Amino acid sequence: MSNLKRVYMANTDLAPIREALQTQGRELRDLLGGKGSNLFIMTSEGLPVPEAFTVTTDACNEYQALGRKFPEGLEDEIMAALAELESQTGKQFGDPQNPLLVSVRSGAKFSMPGMMDTVLNLGLNDEVAEGMIKLTQNERFVWDAYRRFIMMFGDVVMGVEREEFENCLDQVKEEEGVTLDVDVSAAGLKKVVELEKTVYEKHLGKAFPQDPREQLMEGVRAVFDSWGNDRAVAYREMNKIPHNLGTAVNVQLMVFGNMGNDSGTGVAFTRDPSTGENVIYGEFLLNAQGEDVVAGTRTPEPIADLEEQMPEIYRQFVGICDQLEELYKNMQDVEFTIERGKLYMLQCRNGKRTAAAAIRIAVEMEKEGLVTEAEAVMLVEPVQLDQVLHPQFDPEQKPEPLAKGVAASPGAAAGKVVFTAAHAVAEAEAGQRVILVRRETSPDDIRGMNASQGILTSMGGKTSHAAVVGRQMGKPCVVGCAAVELSNGQMSVNGTVIKEGEYISIDGTTGEVMLGDVPTTDSDIIRVVQGRLAPEEAPIYGLFAQLMTWADETRALGVRTNADTPDDSALALALGAEGIGLTRTEHMFFGEKRLLTFQKMILSERVEEREAAAAELLPFQQEDFYGILKAMDGKPVIIRLLDPPLHEFLPKDPAGVKAASEVTGKSEQEIMDVSASLHELNPMLGHRGCRLGVTFPEIYKMQVRAIFQAACQLKQEGLNPIPEVMIPLVGIIGELEITGTDAKAVAQEVLSEQGVELEYMLGTMIELPRAALIAGDIAKLAEFFSFGTNDLTQTVYGFSRDDVEGKFIPAYVSKQIVPVSPFESLDEQGVGRLIALACKEGREARPSLELGICGEHGGDPDSVDFCHRVGLDYVSCSPLRVPIARLAAAQAQVKNPR
């Protein structure tokens, strides 16, 4: 960090900073935070930004490392920057004649809405207040600013309950007999200031600080400290943000939107964040400070109204929005203030948006020539696609809504009503679907929101906390539904009383609130690809298809699906799957008739009996494979031979034992004895996978015969089946020698019998550390590898997913021992290292080796990125995740072209 400073002025030359950062592999936002770097960039572009300086994230990290102490010299650097700010603005800290007031705001690398704290109007004290009254001739404005400042400082910086200060205002409002803040008199606000100072002194044992420099340093300290508060920690955990990034502190000249009706403040998106439509979307309030808009306490006006009220300002604002979009090549979320007829930009950042909006914005920005196809592909978060692929309410079964609120985050959600975040968490942990219903949400509710299917609030608008966070989480969300009244632990909606635990359903796309557990139906995109809806009836489909086309043109990594049925195969195909990466054959044995026959096989003592039972199963398996290979005609289909331990198929209850006894002719006692003998202490590490193929070759031989008989049948019908036979759980070369030789012999036998020529492959799962370590040898016999990263993660970590994931992994995540469960996102350092090794040594032994992944990681964008970098040929994931994988693969290629 040698040649970087701890404090920078916003109008500084960015080039040398960027250069220094580049040598450290960092970018501007790493040092200045997202908010800070955007302030600096807007300033350098000549936009009207109030003068500012920023204390870097590095300084914050030094502070944390010193056990929450300011590093030597930091105060001096801040004071020097302050002097420069005074010089730039011509105003002085604490000067009653020409006072400098500043905002102090946190700003980390990644936007963390509502998580970090802000202090406005810092610099005010008794003397400055008096001076400002003289200067502005607006006593009401000054006392209002001062009382807000004391409250924020007391709450945010010093930790006094906000409510204590709010009571002061309420007391005066009551005394004056008014209900709205704007109706309180100047004298009243002055009284509020006095009351607040008393509250401050009562709680902190000392007077409210009159020295602006002391205020500033305390403000910086508060921002630094807020990096470690519970809500911030929880937010980072949920969003996989490292705890060691630190936050910057932005100190900016205050401008005032509450200096009369030629002033105002607002927030806006450069496009509609809900639909993506290319219209400026936002709200503003005249004669107000920013917090009034966000808090939802006064109902703001739509931004369009600004055109009528301040046409010049509006034109200027629209121009700035266009300029920002061109600059960032992305939709922007901006904050602005108008002070006595002059527009100031306070903040800009890439705007959060729904999946539908993201898709539309990406496609339209390309059409507008703003971005290239590759840039468009980067504009949609792959996981967001979930939102447009997952179910909606079935229109046929949707009841009349009880009420309608603001549609803030799209999607269908149904669940039991809960009224607190804590209940939401508890019920969700108990496996219940819940809808969190609140007057409004706050950062304290984050965990509860995450645990809910959807969120409903009675207050707030599209930019309220609930709406912003809901969209970001992809949770259906309806806000500002005034018909919802909350009291006494129940809600009533237009007369209907709903108690905690009863079901409601909310539609975040329409804003509707319905009684009961309304069934959901497939999304428009799914219905279009399945031919159940005309594309022109689903505008999202065309946009989605366009984006996916670009993604497919961009990506180097193939995308297959994991599917065990013809229906799943067909859906995945329609969603762009290029083949099947994993068909699990064991699910096919669980049909009732099949299960009993399979049990007969397990319970046979002699090879001949087992072979006879296998022969009975053959037609069933052949039919299964026929359907899947037919659905995937012309595309490769990897079929994994039996994997789970045999005891999973044996009856556990007396009725099952009885049925098995009747079919097999074995006594119930014998069946229970076999069950007991097959019991394992650690079934995950037991007699399964190819270990079964070695000890009971009849099973694999039957399965291979079924695969090739099905393939021959299709070939004879003029289709082009491409089966790839996969041996699971290979760890020793001899296992593959034996099972592979058997499989090839059976395949050849069937092809000869049927007189059919067919291309096929024989390969293995790589799902044990030893398989990766001997990949060079395995590749001599295997034509493809499929990394089974679920099992590989289990064995590399020594974690049984069943036993650790719900148990201590959450504690590990919260202690930051792991950033995220390794079963969710692939562990590059450990598991990934073995994968990279196996890829390298496998390809050395067989350059044509086909490499893929079929663990659940195949649908996780970060893991897809790794798979691209490590050189796999394809990823395979569940059908609904196929578009996500396609998009993630395209983004991986843009980031690291192959």
Next chain:
Amino acid sequence: MSNLKRVYMANTDLAPIREALQTQGRELRDLLGGKGSNLFIMTSEGLPVPEAFTVTTDACNEYQALGRKFPEGLEDEIMAALAELESQTGKQFGDPQNPLLVSVRSGAKFSMPGMMDTVLNLGLNDEVAEGMIKLTQNERFVWDAYRRFIMMFGDVVMGVEREEFENCLDQVKEEEGVTLDVDVSAAGLKKVVELEKTVYEKHLGKAFPQDPREQLMEGVRAVFDSWGNDRAVAYREMNKIPHNLGTAVNVQLMVFGNMGNDSGTGVAFTRDPSTGENVIYGEFLLNAQGEDVVAGTRTPEPIADLEEQMPEIYRQFVGICDQLEELYKNMQDVEFTIERGKLYMLQCRNGKRTAAAAIRIAVEMEKEGLVTEAEAVMLVEPVQLDQVLHPQFDPEQKPEPLAKGVAASPGAAAGKVVFTAAHAVAEAEAGQRVILVRRETSPDDIRGMNASQGILTSMGGKTSHAAVVGRQMGKPCVVGCAAVELSNGQMSVNGTVIKEGEYISIDGTTGEVMLGDVPTTDSDIIRVVQGRLAPEEAPIYGLFAQLMTWADETRALGVRTNADTPDDSALALALGAEGIGLTRTEHMFFGEKRLLTFQKMILSERVEEREAAAAELLPFQQEDFYGILKAMDGKPVIIRLLDPPLHEFLPKDPAGVKAASEVTGKSEQEIMDVSASLHELNPMLGHRGCRLGVTFPEIYKMQVRAIFQAACQLKQEGLNPIPEVMIPLVGIIGELEITGTDAKAVAQEVLSEQGVELEYMLGTMIELPRAALIAGDIAKLAEFFSFGTNDLTQTVYGFSRDDVEGKFIPAYVSKQIVPVSPFESLDEQGVGRLIALACKEGREARPSLELGICGEHGGDPDSVDFCHRVGLDYVSCSPLRVPIARLAAAQAQVKNPR
């Protein structure tokens, strides 16, 4: 194999062959087999060896690879060698005037006694027989040779039951009214030949072949085929001999020990294979062929008698024995024949011997100046030491013997009597100790012998099959116990009837057979090192100590022990352990009072309760550690913090639940609920090791406190404790950060409290693949690594030892998927690769990193050899295995000097 021939004459120049082999990393015995290479070497040394040629193992492997077909040109090469043999001997195949007769014998790289088949007198036919009668004037000898040849050829080469031919002899003996073979007349033997030829034709549908060349090629084929027979395969499996080595075929001029009383044959060891005493030890028979000695059908004379009967020959023989010992620097096992007063050496090889003999021979050969110390160290198989360290019968409790036989393989064994190898295997699999009792054993009994505690036979001598195999297996063995009569599925010994399933005990050191299950006692060496026996009363001790001294001087690898008690620690120390590589702390919680307190801790819901329970356990743990650290004064002691999952400590039965309920004040239902909540599907991969340390830090803190309080106490007493604290099951760096920081803080706290300065180390187990993969990071925090190869093997293979070792691993071994269970001998390719990686990257991060192994592999010589090569500092094993590890480490250093 380019410049090597498929057939070599025994008098060939060895230098160019050795040179060619060296480029392939092979030695002479790889190509010519053990027997062949020794024949060639003896020939080149000028010893009297009958002329011979050898078909190589490479030719055998070609034959196997071609699906049991002779490779192109091999027959021509053999015929050319035969022509050369004819030229060297001046005899002709099939020439009645001067016939060449040969023996055809198998000879693999490793000696496989009784496994492979031999044909003598090959070349005989009707015409040759008549010619030889004229030449030798010894009709009886010729017909005897011919009838033996037809029998061996029919049995060994063509697979007709040997009994069918034996019946021919029996028939004639009956006709002539004689009982001994030697009493059958010449005419009678001629009749036997005719009868055998009829048997041959009856079974094979063609006449006995009269063409000696056809006989020869069939003989070679039979030897090649015998490589794949069941007994040979079983032997190789048991002895870890690869199946792909192949066997050579030795074709050698026949010499005859049965040409009258100036002829004879014998076998001998150059020293006593049972005691190691430097006297020639063996047996001979006059007027006999070799098989008569080995078969045990005639009782041979001790070799010493030869001195009286043929003093010249004896002197020559003794000289050859000395010459061979000097040549091979090892005790030799030789076969010889005297033909009409001329001595021929037929075979020599390193002789099998007991552990006691091996030790004595090694030490005495060094004292005699025959070998260096390092060579002496190589003369004892490390695993053999088991025999002199393991228990003997307690002399106090040893009953009067029922009978006494020949003491053929030392050691004490007791078990249930079984009369067949199959029963032995079945009972052993059911967990029973058995003694196999047989008239005599044959290669068909190998598996049964291996499954038994010991072997008792009623016939045969010290060189019988049972004796040779018993010694090699380290199984106590008593042979030739004529008092044992076997009939009707029971045995009677001097009037005492013993049925299958009753207990007997045998002492292979004294030859005694006792009724009942006699308790065993510690070996002499153990009693000496524990001060319970004076060294001068145990001659083996001095020799053992000398050998161990040389081993210690030679080895580079340290040897520690795994010990959980002061007693075990003291024993290991006495056996040469240089510290403790693993103390398991969990065993200490299983004492009754401790267990209840520990349960209280587990059942506590609050940290304070757990801390209180931990505080109660502290004095117990401190006492444990005090004892161990005191026993190991001045030597490092690695103490592993708690490893197993908590549910292992909770009561499983109602009585235990009740007791826990009383102690903890929790209801029985609550206890059962906690038990259920802690239940895991795969406990091996669950909440254990440092995962407990992370979630329940109280436990580890208490343990660390106990360790350091104990250490301080010892230090204050003037001793020098060296504790090394080990964190188990680390897989993620954060786990070590948290638990390691806790441990260091507690250690520092105790040292400050006590005012003691103490050197200690903090390190980790490396027992998960991920730990090995991130070893570079771990080494930044850990001062030592201890490879936990039991768990590492489980996770690298995905094998639960409990579930696979008794179940399908035996099938894997017999199918040669694995050469041996990877839990027995370390898997170098997979597990070893991770160990090597961790060593390299660990040492790169911390050059002073201490590296060791504490899995059970630490006592396995092959694994010790790997540990030496991979650069570990020490191995750690159970106390009785310490000498084995010391010797194995010395041998590793001789083979690959560091």
